[in-house]
Amino acid sequence: MVDSKHQWKAWLYLAPAIVLLLIFTVWPIINTLRMAFLEGYTTAKEANPFIDYEFTVGIGNFVRVIQYPGFMTCLQNTILLCVLTVPISTFLALLIAVALNSIKPLQRLLQTIFFMPYVTNSIAIGMVFAAMFNMIIGGSARPDSVGIINNVLEALGFEYINWMNAGSEYWANIVVMVVYIVWNALPFKILILLGGLQSVNKQYYEAARVDGTPKWRVFTRITIPLLSPMLAYVIITGFIGGFKEYSSIVGIFGESMGPVGNDYALDTMVGFIYRAIGNQEGTASAAALILFAIIFVVTMINLAVSKKSTHY
Amino acid sequence: MKVVLQNLTKIFPSRDKKAGKEVVAVNDFTFEIPDGKLVGLLGPSGCGKSTTLYMISGLQKPTGGRIFFGEDDVTELTTENRGIGLVFQNYALYPHMTVKQNILFPLQNLKGADKMTKDQMLERAYNVAKLVQIDELMERKPSELSGGQQQRVAIARALVKMPRVLLLDEPLSNLDARLRLQTREEIRRIQKETGITTVFVTHDQEEAMSISDMIVVMKLGVVQQTGKPQDVYDDPTNLFVAKFLGTPPINVFDGCVKDGKVYIGQDKVLEISGVADQDVTIGIRPEGFELDPAGGLTCQLSNVEVMGRDVSVVSTHPASVNPSVRSIIDADNKVDLGAGIVRYSIKPHKIFLFNKETEERIYFEVK
Amino acid sequence: MSEIKTMRDRDMQKVSAQQSVMKVLGKIVVYAFLIIMAIIVIFPFYWMIISSLKEMNEYRRSVPTLFPEVIDFMNYVEVFTNEDLLLGQLFYNTVLVGVVSTAGGLVITVLSAFAFARLEFKGKNALFAALLATMMIPGELFTITNYQTVFMWGWIETYRVLIIPFMVSVFYIYLLRQNFLQIPNELYLAAKVDGCSDLKYLWKVMIPLALPTIISITILKMMGSWNSYMWPRLVANDDAHRLITNGLRTAFTNAEGVTDIPVQMAAVAVVSLPLFLVFIFLRKYIMKGVSRSGIKG
Numbered sequence: 001m002v003d004s005k006h007q008w009k010a011w012l013y014l015a016p017a018i019v020l021l022l023i024f025t026v027w028p029i030i031n032t033l034r035m036a037f038l039e040g041y042t043t044a045k046e047a048n049p050f051i052d053y054e055f056t057v058g059i060g061n062f063v064r065v066i067q068y069p070g071f072m073t074c075l076q077n078t079i080l081l082c083v084l085t086v087p088i089s090t091f092l093a094l095l096i097a098v099a100l101n102s103i104k105p106l107q108r109l110l111q112t113i114f115f116m117p118y119v120t121n122s123i124a125i126g127m128v129f130a131a132m133f134n135m136i137i138g139g140s141a142r143p144d145s146v147g148i149i150n151n152v153l154e155a156l157g158f159e160y161i162n163w164m165n166a167g168s169e170y171w172a173n174i175v176v177m178v179v180y181i182v183w184n185a186l187p188f189k190i191l192i193l194l195g196g197l198q199s200v201n202k203q204y205y206e207a208a209r210v211d212g213t214p215k216w217r218v219f220t221r222i223t224i225p226l227l228s229p230m231l232a233y234v235i236i237t238g239f240i241g242g243f244k245e246y247s248s249i250v251g252i253f254g255e256s257m258g259p260v261g262n263d264y265a266l267d268t269m270v271g272f273i274y275r276a277i278g279n280q281e282g283t284a285s286a287a288a289l290i291l292f293a294i295i296f297v298v299t300m301i302n303l304a305v306s307k308k309s310t311h312y
Numbered sequence: 313m314k315v316v317l318q319n320l321t322k323i324f325p326s327r328d329k330k331a332g333k334e335v336v337a338v339n340d341f342t343f344e345i346p347d348g349k350l351v352g353l354l355g356p357s358g359c360g361k362s363t364t365l366y367m368i369s370g371l372q373k374p375t376g377g378r379i380f381f382g383e384d385d386v387t388e389l390t391t392e393n394r395g396i397g398l399v400f401q402n403y404a405l406y407p408h409m410t411v412k413q414n415i416l417f418p419l420q421n422l423k424g425a426d427k428m429t430k431d432q433m434l435e436r437a438y439n440v441a442k443l444v445q446i447d448e449l450m451e452r453k454p455s456e457l458s459g460g461q462q463q464r465v466a467i468a469r470a471l472v473k474m475p476r477v478l479l480l481d482e483p484l485s486n487l488d489a490r491l492r493l494q495t496r497e498e499i500r501r502i503q504k505e506t507g508i509t510t511v512f513v514t515h516d517q518e519e520a521m522s523i524s525d526m527i528v529v530m531k532l533g534v535v536q537q538t539g540k541p542q543d544v545y546d547d548p549t550n551l552f553v554a555k556f557l558g559t560p561p562i563n564v565f566d567g568c569v570k571d572g573k574v575y576i577g578q579d580k581v582l583e584i585s586g587v588a589d590q591d592v593t594i595g596i597r598p599e600g601f602e603l604d605p606a607g608g609l610t611c612q613l614s615n616v617e618v619m620g621r622d623v624s625v626v627s628t629h630p631a632s633v634n635p636s637v638r639s640i641i642d643a644d645n646k647v648d649l650g651a652g653i654v655r656y657s658i659k660p661h662k663i664f665l666f667n668k669e670t671e672e673r674i675y676f677e678v679k
Numbered sequence: 680m681s682e683i684k685t686m687r688d689r690d691m692q693k694v695s696a697q698q699s700v701m702k703v704l705g706k707i708v709v710y711a712f713l714i715i716m717a718i719i720v721i722f723p724f725y726w727m728i729i730s731s732l733k734e735m736n737e738y739r740r741s742v743p744t745l746f747p748e749v750i751d752f753m754n755y756v757e758v759f760t761n762e763d764l765l766l767g768q769l770f771y772n773t774v775l776v777g778v779v780s781t782a783g784g785l786v787i788t789v790l791s792a793f794a795f796a797r798l799e800f801k802g803k804n805a806l807f808a809a810l811l812a813t814m815m816i817p818g819e820l821f822t823i824t825n826y827q828t829v830f831m832w833g834w835i836e837t838y839r840v841l842i843i844p845f846m847v848s849v850f851y852i853y854l855l856r857q858n859f860l861q862i863p864n865e866l867y868l869a870a871k872v873d874g875c876s877d878l879k880y881l882w883k884v885m886i887p888l889a890l891p892t893i894i895s896i897t898i899l900k901m902m903g904s905w906n907s908y909m910w911p912r913l914v915a916n917d918d919a920h921r922l923i924t925n926g927l928r929t930a931f932t933n934a935e936g937v938t939d940i941p942v943q944m945a946a947v948a949v950v951s952l953p954l955f956l957v958f959i960f961l962r963k964y965i966m967k968g969v970s971r972s973g974i975k976g
Contacts, residue, residue: 009877010798014806017791017847024844025813028824035823043827096716099709106710113717115966116724119958121906123924124947128727131940136739144739148726151743183720188969195970203404206371211418211473212392215705221417225408244817247908250928273819274909277826288820295817390698 032285036061041282061286070264071287074272081177081268082242089182090235093189098223100190101197111194118187126251129180133163133252164253166260173259173266181248185241189234196230197223232306236299243295246270269294313382313476313509315345315368320377322363322533337363339533341377345511345526350503352520352541353513355530356556361513362481364530368511369479370394381476392421394477397470397508401482403462405454411465412437412450418473440472444502460491467502478503480512484519496523517557521545529553546661551671554595554664560624560640562664564633567594569665572679577631581608581658584676592674593633593666598624600662601639603647607657611637616647623647627654724951731755731945738941754945764930764946765918772838773923777904780842784900785893788851793881795852796859797867807856810849818845822910829914836917845910851896858892859885895968898961905954923950 035041038055045053065071100111117125131147138144143165150160162168163176204226208218224231245268249257258265269291276284320341326333338360345351353361366372368379370391378387386394405414419433428436441447444464454462463483470478483499484492500523503510514520520527521541529536529544529552537549548554554562567576568591574582576594601609611627614636625639625647639656641647647654665674730738731754733747759766794800795807825844834840862885870880886893904922911922927950930943958965 007800010794010800010803013790013794013798016787017852020787020843020847021810021813021849023828024825024847025821025849027828028821029813029816031824031827032820043830047831092716096713099713102709103706103713106713110713110717112962113721115962116958117720118969119902119954119965121924121927121950121954123906123908123928124950125723125727127927127943127947128723131730131944132723132726134938134940136940138739142741145741145743148743183723186720191966191970201402201404203400203402204406207398207400207404207406207469208417209371209391210369210396210398210470211421212423213417213421217421222406225406228408240817244819250908254928270819270909273823274913277823277913278830281823281827284823285820288817288823292817292820296815299815 032288035281036285036289038282041285042279043281044279061282062290065283065286065290068283070267071272073264074267074269077174077266078243078245078268080174081181081245082239084174084178085181085185086235086238086242088178089185089189090231090238092182093186093193093234094227094231096186097190097193097197098219100194111190114190115187117183118191120184122184122247123251125184126180126248129176129183130164130252133176135160135162135165137165164259166262168259168262170265173253176252177249177266180252181242181245184248185238189238192230192234193227196227200226228306232302236302236306239298239302240295243291243298244270246274314347314380315477315509315511316378316380317341317343317345317364317368318378318380320364320367320379321375322360322367322372323375336533338367338374341535343528343535343538345509348507348509349525350500350510350512350523352524352527353511353530354517354520354527354556355515355536357515358532359530360533361515361528361530365479365481365511365513368477369396369398371398395473395475397473397475397478399463399466399470399478399480399483401485403454403466403486405462405465405469407454410451410453411441411446411457414454414465415441415450415468415472418469422473437468437472440468443471443505444468444498458491459487460495463487463495464498467499471502471506471508475508478506478508478510480510482514483512484514484516492519499523518559521557529556531556548595548664549673551593551595551666551673554666554673558597560598560638562595562597563637563639565594565596565629565631566633567592567631569674574663574665576609577629579609579631582660582663583679585679587665587674587676591668593668593671595664595666596658597662598638598640600659601625601641601656602659603641603645603654604657605655607655609656609658611654611656613647613649613652613654616649618643625654727944727948727951730941731948733941735939735941751941754942755949757942758946758949761930761942764926766926766946766949768918769921769923769926772841772920773905776838776841776922777901779838780846780904781897781900783842784846784848784851785897787847788855788896789881789886789893791847791852792855792859793877793885795856797864797885798877811853814849814853822913826913834914836915836920838915838920840914841911841920841922848900851900854896855889855892858889862888891964891967894961895964898957898965899968902954902957902965 037057037059039058039060041055041061045051046055096114100107100114103110133149134147135143135150136145136147146154146160147163149163154160161172163172200223204222205218208222213221249266249268249271253259253266256263257267257271264271269287273284273287273291276287320338321336322338324335324337326335341360341364353364355361363372367374370386370389370393374387378385380386381394406417409417415437416433419428419436422428438447438450441450444467446461446464446468449457449461449465454465457465463486467480467483470480480499484495487495496519499510499512512524524541526539527541527544528538531552537544537553544553545557548557551564555564565576567574567581568589569575569584569587570589572583572585572587573580574584574592574594609629611629613625613627615626617624617626621643622640623643623645625641627637627639628635629637660678665676666672667674729745729747732750732752733744734749734751734753737744737748758764795803829835829840829844866884867880870884875883906924907922908924908928911920912925915921916925927946930946
């Protein structure tokens with residue numbers, strides 16, 4: 001590399017990025033740590049020109065976050081959605097990717113279709129899903145319309161379910177969210193896994209064929225291990241995304257984050273943080289740090305596990 | 313197990329739909345590989361040698377013709393039912409498995425009567441590993457092995473299920489020059505010890521000549537000549553085979569036959585019978601020249617390369633097709649560079665005549 | 680080694696016939712699975728479109744129609760004329776914010792990626808590592824303070840609050856730097872020998888060579904603006920500056936909380952249309968960019 005005598009030039013090129021990142025990325029990190037550990041911190045108190053607040057340092061914000069009843073709901077919802085959607089979407093994406101990789105005709109067309117959900121606005125398409133699960137209540141005992149999903153259920157001989165209208169049950173709400181989140185998460189995972197499959201040297205499969213290896217054994221002993229770095233990748237990013245779940249719920253249930261009459265039943269960590277912005281900055285900061293800690297720990301666990309199970 | 317190829321043909325449909333031209337990779341190949349022999353398929357790239365190997369393996373289906381293992385017609389059998397071992401050019405060792413797991417892998421696929429216990433498998437794996445001398449490396453991953461060691465593991469994996477036929481695709485091409493020499497002897501030894509009919513593909517004539525019991529020279533999908541390496545070298549059927557075999561390569565001249573005499577340019581080099589007067593292409597092996605002050609062939613001397621036992625004399629001749637004429641003579645002969653010219657007589661069994669148009673060999677009798 | 684004898688010859692002809700039947704069956708199963716999954720995946724899009732073309736009466740039917748009996752474009756007329764939604768304003772705001780923040784972000788990203796990839800200065804590696812480290816932190820953590828900052832500066836309900844704070848993404852700098860690094864350094868040295876200035880080299884050589892990545896970044900950034908919800912909702916939720924996603928979420932629900940779904944679906948379709956156009960024409964770049972970057976917007 002050229003030994004540039006004009007070091008200032010490099011800094012000149014970097015200056016806009018550094019200035020913006022200092023203000024909007026580095027300072028927030030420092031400030032979040034500061035606010036989180038100042039007891040009872042709010043911007044309003046700090047900025048108050050009449051009273052000179054002296055905040056004491058402590059972990060009160062964290063304690064308050066954890067003791068706040070709504071927070072446990074948020075944590076529970078977040079973890080539940082993560083634990084349900086990541087394995088389901090990864091497994092489905094793997095099946096689809098392997099199936100796509102094994103065919104020739106229609107492969108490109110199907111690949112394009114499976115990628116379509118990626119290029120969507122998660123709030124907008126969330127509204128479509130809501131329309132599909134939603135019932136329109138009329139005058140009679142049976143709703144005027146039970147929604148297309150229920151229509152399908154009834155056609156299959158089941159009874160219709162109140163998925164997300166007033167009075168719907170928690171598990172039904174979760175099912176709706178899982179369906180939507182999985183649908184939303186599939187394209188990215190399929191893309192990565194299919195890319196991984198296509199980059200596997202074909203000769204491994206030919207070698208396995210020469211040895212008469214049964215299909216399932218090829219899958220478990222060759223495909224999965226060779227794909228393990230990509231699998232680890234989609235699982236880790238899946239968990240990170242899962243812990244930040246928010247807008248998909250707004251898409252389906254709106255800002256009330258729950259069915260009518262049961263607001264915030266499906267609130268999440270990010271939702272909690274957002275609502276604390278503008279009034280309870282200390283609490284919001286503490287919650288954000290907790291979220292970061294959880295994501296960090298889960299990612300580390302994932303990495304440790306994948307290091308053990310990815311063999312090369 | 314002998315392997316018989318009968319009118320074997322492979323036609324690939326054209327990739328470019330507009331051009332619509334098919335590619336005939338292998339054209340009407342008939343050959344019998346005797347039991348327990350090592351056979352080299354030899355030719356420049358695109359000659360159809362790899363396609364032939366893949367058809368024997370069953371990974372590719374022939375467009376026409378039949379393949380027999382012994383008396384069994386295996387043409388319709390899928391790869392896994394043919395009982396072959398295949399060593400890939402880049403070895404295709406499973407990168408996530410240890411050497412031991414790689415070698416055990418084929419055994420774990422055996423079903424029914426062939427099924428083995430764990431101990432039997434291990435014993436077999438260690439026996440094969442010992443045979444190819446990698447029993448010290450069983451716990452390593454392929455990425456921790458040198459190219460030559462990976463090659464041995466690949467051979468071990470192909471041998472462990474005791475295949476009826478062993479197939480090797482360019483087995484030495486990924487090794488450096490020193491290892492190549494060593495490994496080809498190794499392959500020869502292993503083949504001899506196991507007695508498994510072995511077919512390998514190479515573009516390197518030296519490699520094929522040095523270890524094969526028989527070679528098959530191919531060009532553009534068509535078999536040019538088959539036979540023992542020395543026989544093919546000494547008696548090529550056409551100019552292509554003559555040019556393809558031998559290092560340094562054969563010297564090619566424009567010449568003619570007139571009144572029972574062979575001329576290279578104006579130089580009369582040999583008297584023969586049984587050939588009508590015509591223009592011919594003449595090939596002379598480098599070792600076919602003898603220094604002879606009274607010799608018929610006169611060349612302009614350019615250089616003498618000393619190689620110890622032999623010397624290589626580089627000269628030019630106006631009728632030579634190549635820029636230079638290269639002969640190999642015994643080092644006892646002293647060549648005087650200052651003389652500027654060198655005169656040769658030609659050993660009659662080292663000179664070949666070819667038809668100018670068809671490039672087929674023209675046989676003659678020495679007078 | 681005498682114990683190696685060749686594999687017992689087996690009569691496998693019948694097995695092979697059986698296997699080819701299994702093979703065909705397997706193919707059928709694979710295709711059936713893929714096609715069913717594909718139908719499930721595109722069904723919401725289909726449902727959105729046909730619902731947007733139905734009259735409310737038809738939509739409310741207990742047995743839904745899979746294709747509208749009467750194709751009614753009134754829902755679309757309603758979307759474009761609705762005075763609460765102000766679709767034109769939403770489009771204008773979103774495009775303006777998207778274009779300006781993408782263009783600005785690109786310039787900054789290209790310059791810094793170039794500095795990191797090709798220039799030598801003290802503390803380069805440490806700085807780069809520090810930047811990468813910030814990628815681990817969830818964006819929500821920044822939002823709290825950034826809200827304070829823009830509030831203090833009086834930026835609330837302006838265009839600049841939508842454009843500036845999240846204009847630079849460390850990730851794209853990283854992505855482009857990696858791409859720049861793949862360009863052989865000899866080219867840079869040759870250009871230096873020829874007296875080419877850094878900026879000219881960047882413009883004439885680096886950018887053309889890294890163009891696919893730059894296009895991918897542009898598309899992903901534009902899509903990100905089009906889909907952004909949380910930050911705009913927080914800092915610019917007034918009629919003059921509201922962005923499209925945000926406007927969409929709250930529209931078409933009357934005072935009783937009852938939603939006019941067909942109109943809503945028409946609005947969703949209108950908002951989704953630009954994305955689909957981008958998808959159809961630039962699919963290659965998106966897929967390449969995503970598989971390389973692995974992030975959404």
